Structures are given as C-alpha cells and as structure tokens.
Amino acid sequence: MKKILFTFLGLMFSISVIGQTYNTGDKTFDSNLKTITVEANKDLATFKANVVTTYSTTLEKVNSLFTAGMAAGDVVISFEIMKLTKKPITDVITVYKKSKSKGWGEMAKELGIKPGSAEFHSLKDSAGKNKDKVTKGKSKSTSTPAKKTTPASGKSNGNGNGKKSK
Secondary structure, three states, rough: HHHHHHHHHHHHHHHHHHHOOOOOOOOOHHHHHHHHHHHHOOOOHHHHHHHHHHOOOOOHHHHHHHHHHHHHHHHHHHHHHHHHHHHHHHHHHHHHHHHHHOOOOHHHOOOOOOOOOOOHHHHHHHHHHHHHHHHHOOOOOOOOOOOOOOOOOOOOOOOOOOOOOO
C-alpha cells in the first residue's frame, strides 16, 4: 500500500513540475525556469543553500517563497526581480499570491519591469546564467583548476620554449 501511495505522490509531483508554466512571454526564459525547478527538486536542500549564497539572502526568506506556494523557478525569478527593482521580497510574494495565474510576464510588469525593456532582458539573462549556480551540488566546482606546468626534466632555464635569454 505504501509503495502505491509513494508512486502516486511521485507521479502527481512529476505532473505538477512538467505542467508548471511561467508565462514570461519568452520561451527560452520559461524553459530555463522549468529546468531550474526540475533540477532543484532533485536536491532541494542544496538548491536552497545555493540560492542563499547566490542572492546573499537568508534561508528564512527562501523558505518564505516556498511557503507562498512557489516552485524553484519561481524562487529564482523572485530574487532576480527583487534585485532589479530593489523592492523587498515581501512585495514580490504579495504580487505572486495575487497574480500568479497571469504569469511572470504580468507579475514583472506589476513590479515595474516592462516587457522588452533592458530590465526584462537582464531578468531573462540572469535566470539563464544563475541556472547552473543554483542547481549544482555544493561539492561540485563550476570552475576548472589551473593546470600546473612544471618542466619534465628539471633542465629548464626558466625562459620557456628552450630559448636562452640575452
């Protein structure tokens, strides 16, 4: 019985994530937000920690967005809007609760970001750039360490390419 219940809950969760719509007015932007939600749900605790770090915020604020009914993609766009508009996150939550059925394009407009404006493009670009930051595991580095170069024979003169200095 438990197995059936967990299977049902998993299926319902998958349907809700797949059916998640953001309605930003931009297909790529919507796709990035959906990807954030899918990836974040694989390890929500790490996602929340990454959001705290990426947006210099508190876990309490991140949790307040989830409590308001937001998915991970909604959380990221909320912090991006807060950053661009310099409005408190509580304002974003209020608009979300009132207007979420209209989609993020309309909500962004209500919060002062006009469609097609520089702010909208910045919002779109930031969500794409931050997608990897907020969905990566803590232990995985996003940068490649510099290669250490040492001479193989120890006969180097320190000038590179075997050339002698004058």
